[in-house]
Amino acid sequence: MAKQPATGKQLFQALFEPRSVALIGASGDARKNTSRPQRYLRKHGYTGRIIPVNPGRDEIFGEKAYPDVTSVPEPVDHAFIMVPAKAVQAAIEQCAEKGVPVATIYSDGFAETGAEGRRAQERILEIARAGGVRVIGPNCIGLVSTDPGCAISVNAVLEMPEIKVGPLAIVSQSGSMLGGLLSRGLGRGVGFSKLVSVGNESDLSVGEFADLLVDDPHTKTILLFMETLRDADKLGHAARRAYAAGKKVVVYKLGRSEVGQDLAASHTGAMAGSDEMADAFFRAHGILRVDTLENLFELPALVADQKPSKRHRVAVMTTTGGGAASVVDRLGTLGVEVVGPTDEVVTKLAENNITISKARLTDLTLAGAKKEIYSAVLDALLASDHCDLVLAVAGSSAQFQPQVAIEPLLEADRRGKPLASFAAPHAETSLKLLADANIAGFRTPESCADAIRAWRDWTPPIEQPARDERKVNAATKLLKESGAQLDEYRSGAIFEALGVPRAASEVIKTPEQKVALEFPVVAKILSRDILHKTDAGGVALNIRDADALRTSAAEILQRVRAKHPSANIEGILVQRMEKGLAELILGYKRDPQVGPVVVLGVGGVLAEIYKDFAVRLAPVSVETAKAMIDEVKGLAVIRGYRGMPQGDREALARAVNAFSQLAFSDDVAEAEINPLMVKREGEGLVAVDGLIVRKQA
C-alpha cells in the first residue's frame, strides 16, 4: 500500500523549515556546484542538521557524511538530490524507504530532454508516490526560505551576503531566472519570504506552491514567473484562497507572441491562442498579470492594501509635464482614463492660494516645486472622490531634493487610495525611500503605465453564474438525441434551447416541399459531410418566393451532388433571410489548459487577422458578457461609432451568457455561432449559422 504523503502544515515545514536536510550527491570539492548547497545553507542562516550523502566520503566540510540516505540514523525532512540522472531513481527509492517527506531533484536529463527522459521521470514519480515522497523538479534549481533561513539550492545568486526578508514570494518555472528575479527585487529594495524553482513540475506544481504560500504568514504577495500553465485548477483554487486572505498573486507569463497552436475545425481555435486563454484564466481568478518584468517588483506596493476598484479614473500630478506625459501617453494607448481635477478640488486649493488648472494633467511646473504646494495638491487629490488612483510624477527634485516631491508622498494620508509614483530622473535614493514606505515607485514610464493598466484590469475572482436548469436540461436532451455528429440545424436548435434566438428555419427533404416561412429566405445544403457550404455551391441567398425556392433548392442539390458525390445529404435548410447591424462570431471551446472558454468577436477575416476578441472562462454572467462587448474594439460598430446606430447590446450580453452555458455540458468540445447578427437597440439578434462539435468518445 502507498504511504500517505505529507500535506498542509507538515508539507510546508518539510519544504521550507526542515529540521534536517540531506544533500544527496554532495561534493567536498569547493569548485564543484554540488558543494555549494552545504555552504549556502549555513551562509543564509540554516540552523538545522545538514547531512551530506556521498558514498566516497566520511565527512564533508566538517559534517559527517553517509553512503546513502537510508543509513542516516536520524529522521530526514528534506532531501536535495544532485546525483547524475541515472542515479536519481535509486536515490528516490532510498528516500521512500527512509520515509523522507520531500525530495528536491536538481539533477537534469528528464522530461526536458525528450521521450526517454519523460519515461525516466514518470518512473521516479511512481516510486515517489508509492513511497509517500513529494517531489520538486527534477531539473529544479532549488528553493529558499528567508525566515527562518533555509537556502536549498546550487544557485550562484546565493553568493550574495544576505537576502533581505520581506513579504514577496516567488514561484518560478524558470530555474535560471530565479536568481535574476531575486537580484532584481533586492536591487530595488524589496524583501523576500520564499523563492521556489519548480523545475519540470512533475509533482509539486506552481498552483500547489501558491496554495501553500497563502497560509505562509511571512508571505503577502505571491509572484509567479511562468512559461506555461500546467495546473490551472490548483492555481485557480490557490488564487481564490489568496484573494480571500487579502494576499495578491502577480504573474509574468511568457508566450504573448505564441501563435495559436490548435487551429481547430471552427475558427474559435484560431481566434484565441493559448496565451489569451491564460489571460482569461488569470482574470477569472483575481490574478494580476503584468506585461513588464520589472512590474513583478514594482506593482505589489500599488495594490498591497487594495481591493479591486469598480472605477478606474486616474489623477496625475507633477512638476515635470514632459515626464508625466510619458506615462499619460502610454496610459492612453492602454485605454486607461486620466481625469483632471473637479471644480471642487480647484476651488479648495484656490482657497489656500494654490492655483491649478482643470487640465487633465495637474502640472505644478518648476514654480510649484515646493513641498507645501506639492503636499496640498496631493492631499486634495487623494481626498477627492473624482479619482480612484493618484499618480505623482516627480521631476529633478526627486534626485536632489526628496523633500519636495518624495516626502509629501511619505507623509500623505492615502485614505485607502492607491498611490503610484514615477521619478523622471535616475533617483535611486528616492525610490528606496518609497520602497521602505511601501509606496509604489516606478523606474520607467512603461512599467508605471503597465502597473496602472494591471490595476484597472484587476477584478475579484469571478463567481460562476447560475445554471439555468430548464434551458441547460433542454439543450442537453437535444444534444443526447443528436448523435455523434451534429448538423447546422440541430446545433441551432440547441443554441435556441439555451436562449440564443436563431433565424426561423425549416428543413426540406425535396425541392418541391413547401415551407411556412416568410420570404425572402436563404437555402443551404444540410450535410454533416460538407464543411464549406459556399465552396460546394450549397448556398442560395435572397430567394423571393416559393417558385424561386424550388428552383434554387434543385440547383443546390445538383451542384453539391456533382462536387461531393459521396456526401450524405440530410436535406436543405431554409431560413428566413436576416439582416443585422453587425455580424459577430461567438465561440466556445473546452481548452486543454484552462477548461471551458467563450470567445466573442466581429465576424470576417479581418477581425481574425487583428486578433480582436474577448475571451473569458465559461460560463459567463450577463455582466461579464457586457465587459466582453466593451472590450472588443471592432464592436465599436454596435456602440455608435461615427454616428452609426447602437446595436442591441443587452440582447447580445444575454445571448453570450446563454451560449456560455454550454460549459455545463461535458460533452461539447467546441461550438460556434458565425454569424450572429446583432440588430438595432431593442430589436435583438439572431444566430444565422453555427455548429456544435461533440467531444471525441
Place this chain on the structure above:
Amino acid sequence: MAKQPATGKQLFQALFEPRSVALIGASGDARKNTSRPQRYLRKHGYTGRIIPVNPGRDEIFGEKAYPDVTSVPEPVDHAFIMVPAKAVQAAIEQCAEKGVPVATIYSDGFAETGAEGRRAQERILEIARAGGVRVIGPNCIGLVSTDPGCAISVNAVLEMPEIKVGPLAIVSQSGSMLGGLLSRGLGRGVGFSKLVSVGNESDLSVGEFADLLVDDPHTKTILLFMETLRDADKLGHAARRAYAAGKKVVVYKLGRSEVGQDLAASHTGAMAGSDEMADAFFRAHGILRVDTLENLFELPALVADQKPSKRHRVAVMTTTGGGAASVVDRLGTLGVEVVGPTDEVVTKLAENNITISKARLTDLTLAGAKKEIYSAVLDALLASDHCDLVLAVAGSSAQFQPQVAIEPLLEADRRGKPLASFAAPHAETSLKLLADANIAGFRTPESCADAIRAWRDWTPPIEQPARDERKVNAATKLLKESGAQLDEYRSGAIFEALGVPRAASEVIKTPEQKVALEFPVVAKILSRDILHKTDAGGVALNIRDADALRTSAAEILQRVRAKHPSANIEGILVQRMEKGLAELILGYKRDPQVGPVVVLGVGGVLAEIYKDFAVRLAPVSVETAKAMIDEVKGLAVIRGYRGMPQGDREALARAVNAFSQLAFSDDVAEAEINPLMVKREGEGLVAVDGLIVRKQA
C-alpha cells in the same frame, strides 16, 4: 535695416562656447533660482567672463554687476534672460542694441499661456530678428555644454558634482525633463556633449539645433525628446546630414495615443493621426524612433558604428532560457525574426566539443556557463552570415561572475555586427563594464526588444522617386481644367492620368442616354454637392442591361432630387461593375506638420477602427510601396492568408507609386481612392470611387 544674425560656426560658438555670458536678472540671494546660473557656470568648468546684470547691485558673488546689458563695456556672446515676462522685451531690445548674437530666455508667461502671451512672444521675436539676435525659448530651462564646460541654466540637476563628458547630445522640447534625461543617462554610465532645452521654440528649433550638432565634433549621437513636430523641414535636413556624417539621430516622441485631430471630409484624416505622420517622417529621414524612454540611452551603443541593415535576422544566445525568452517573446510580438544557428555553426562548434541545438534560442544552460564555451558560441554567431544581429542574454553570472558572460562580450571581435546584451539579474557592475566598452546593455527585456525593433525599422534616408513628367503633366493639366471643386469622374480621370487604372466609366446626362460599356454596370449620382451617395439614394448596383440602366438612372434622379432638391447634379456616372479580391483605401494628404503623405489600408470601418494603415511621406517609390503593402496587417487577404489567393501586389505597388505623385502638385490638399479593388496576381487592380480635394485658395 535688420542686422545679420550669427550663423554656422559663429552661432555654434555663441551658443555653446561663448567667451562671455551676461546673466540678465541675476540674483545675489543664494536661495533664489535666478542665483543658480552663476554658480553652475563656474561649478561645471566655465572659464569665460560671467557678467551679472541687475540694476540694484554693483557686484554679485564677486563679479562686477551692470544695470543693463548695454552698459557692459566688453562684448557679450550670450545673454541668459531671467527677468519677469513683462521685462523681457526691454532686455531683448538692449541685447539687440548691444549686438548680443544669442539670447536664451528662461522667463515664462509667453505662448504657453495663451493668445496674449503668444503676441508678446511674437513682438519679442520681431525685435530680436531686426536686431540680429537669435533666441532660445522663451520658457526654456537653458543649455549645457560639457567640453569646454558651459552650463547656462537654472536646472537643479546641475547640483550634481560633474557631468560625464561623452558623445550624446540631447535636444528637448520639455525643459523639466532635461534634468531627468541627463540624470538617467549618467545613471547608466553614458556621457554627454551638449544638452539643450528649446522651450517654446520661437526661433531656434529642434531641427536647427540638430543641424548645428551634426558639425559638433564632440557629438556622435543626437537624442531628441519631442512633444510635437514644429520644423519638419529643418529637422529632416539635419537628419540627412547627420546620416551622411555617420551620426545617429534617436527620438522619443510623445503623442502615441493622440486621437486623430483633423477628421477631414475624406477618411484619410481619420486613418492616420499626427503621430503616424511623425513616424513616417522619422523613417523617411533615417531617424531612429524609440518607444521606451530608457532607449534614448540604451539604443545608441547598438547602432553607434552601424549602417541600416537590409536583413534583420536576430540570433539569441543565453545561459538563462527564461531570461532570454522574456526578450524573444516580445520580439515576437514586434514581428522581429529570431533565427536558430545553421548546421554550419552547429558543426563548427561540435568540432570544438561544444554542443548546441538548432533551436531558435541557443540556450547553453547553467552547464554551459563557462567563459570558453560562451566565447566560442558568441564568436561563431558573430562570424556567421545567417544572422544580422546577436543578442547575448546573461544570467546570474552577470552579477557575480562577469568573466563568464560579460568578458566574452568585451573581448569579442564583433566583425561589424550589432551586439546587444540583456542581463537577467540586477547587474549594475556588468552594465557599467558594457557601457564603458560601448556595447549596448539593456536593463529590461522590453527596452531590449524595443531597441532591436528600432534597429529593424531603421532605413537610410529615403530618396524621393523620380517625377514621371509625362504623367504628372497630364494630371496637372486635367486638374487645371477641373475648376475649384472636383467630382468623382474628374478625380478618377486624374488618378488614371497618373497611372492608376479606374473602372471603365461614362457620364450620362439623362436616363435615356446609351452607354458603350459592357454590362453589368453600376450607376451613381454625379454631384459635387452630395458627399454620401448611398445615403442619398444615388447608387444602383448590378445593372444587367440597357433597359435596367434606364430605369435605375431615372429612379436615382428621382430619389436624389427629392432628398437634395437644391443639389447641382452633373449627371449619372455609369461604371463597369468590378469585383476584386480585396477593397483597399488609398489616401493622400498634405499634412500641416510633415507635408505630403500617402496612406494605404484595407477599406471598411474595421480597418479604420484598428488603425491598420501604412503611412509614408509622398511621393513613394515602388519599393517603398511594397514595404507599405507588407506592413498593413489586414492586407494579409492579398498575401495568401489561410489559403486565399494572392493579390496583384506588383500592380498595387505601382499604383501607390503613381498615386503618390500627387505630391508633385502643390494644388491638391487631399485625395482618396476608396475602394481600390485589387484583383488576383497578374490581373491588376481598379479604382472604383475616389475624390480629389483642392487646396483652399
